[in-house]
Amino acid sequence: MIKFEYPEGATPIDPDETAGLRLTHITTRGELDRWEQDNIVAALAWLDKVKPTDILNEQFVKQLHRRMFGNVWKWAGHFRQSDKNLGGPWHQVPANLRNLCDDARLWIELREELPDQIAVRFHHRLVSIHPFPNGNGRHARLMADLLLENILHCSRFTWGSADLSQAGNARQRYIAALHAADAHNYDPLLAFVRT
Numbered sequence: 001m002i003k004f005e006y007p008e009g010a011t012p013i014d015p016d017e018t019a020g021l022r023l024t025h026i027t028t029r030g031e032l033d034r035w036e037q038d039n040i041v042a043a044l045a046w047l048d049k050v051k052p053t054d055i056l057n058e059q060f061v062k063q064l065h066r067r068m069f070g071n072v073w074k075w076a077g078h079f080r081q082s083d084k085n086l087g088g089p090w091h092q093v094p095a096n097l098r099n100l101c102d103d104a105r106l107w108i109e110l111r112e113e114l115p116d117q118i119a120v121r122f123h124h125r126l127v128s129i130h131p132f133p134n135g136n137g138r139h140a141r142l143m144a145d146l147l148l149e150n151i152l153h154c155s156r157f158t159w160g161s162a163d164l165s166q167a168g169n170a171r172q173r174y175i176a177a178l179h180a181a182d183a184h185n186y187d188p189l190l191a192f193v194r195t
Contacts, residue, residue: 005029010165011084011086011136012085013134014133016082017080017133020075021072022072022073022074023035033165033166035071038071039067039068039070039071040069042067043067043068046067047067047146051150053150055143055150055151056151058097058101061097061131062078062079064146068135068142069134069135073134075132075133076135079094080131080132080133082133086130087130087131100125100126103125104122104147108151115152115153115154116148116154118152119145119148119154119157120144120186120189120190120193123140123141123189124182124186124189126139126140126144127140137164138164141164158195159192160193160195176188177189
């Protein structure tokens with residue numbers, strides 16, 4: 001069995017999920033990160049071609065995750081089937097995601113908040129739902145960027161100008177900002193996403 005080391009705040013992959021690894025030659029977290037990043041680059045190229053605007057639905061959320069991780073994980077694009085260190089019970093993921101998408105459409109329609117506020121709230125809730133076994137942070141950041149760029153017609157976030165999948169100061173600030181948002185204080189996350 002492969003045992004990966006995780007940066008602070010990362011959700012470990014359970015043994016059943018590890019069995020879903022398509023690339024059996026991977027033995028380290030570094031190798032996994034490289035293959036996942038190659039897959040994400042392909043997903044970004046697809047997004048540049050299709051420029052989707054109908055993204056606030058379960059089908060697109062799953063499709064994007066599959067595009068980002070499907071060459072690496074068999075379960076990519078499928079909701080998690082186990083409870084994690086965050087997110088509610090796994091069986092509530094579909095309903096929680098539907099509620100989030102409905103709420104986001106309402107936030108956009110009402111125009112009571114600035115685009116950055118809408119995207120930050122959306123991102124935070126999506127991370128909190130934690131729909132997939134792995135890749136939730138990267139997926140939620142890309143979903144927020146798509147919401148900004150393709151629907152709200154604003155520039156994407158800079159996300160601290162760092163690779164947040166790796167341990168370091170930027171990741172620590174990001175995790176702290178997410179924790180502040182858990183307590184309904186979005187100011188640290190709003191500041192972080194544009195640094």
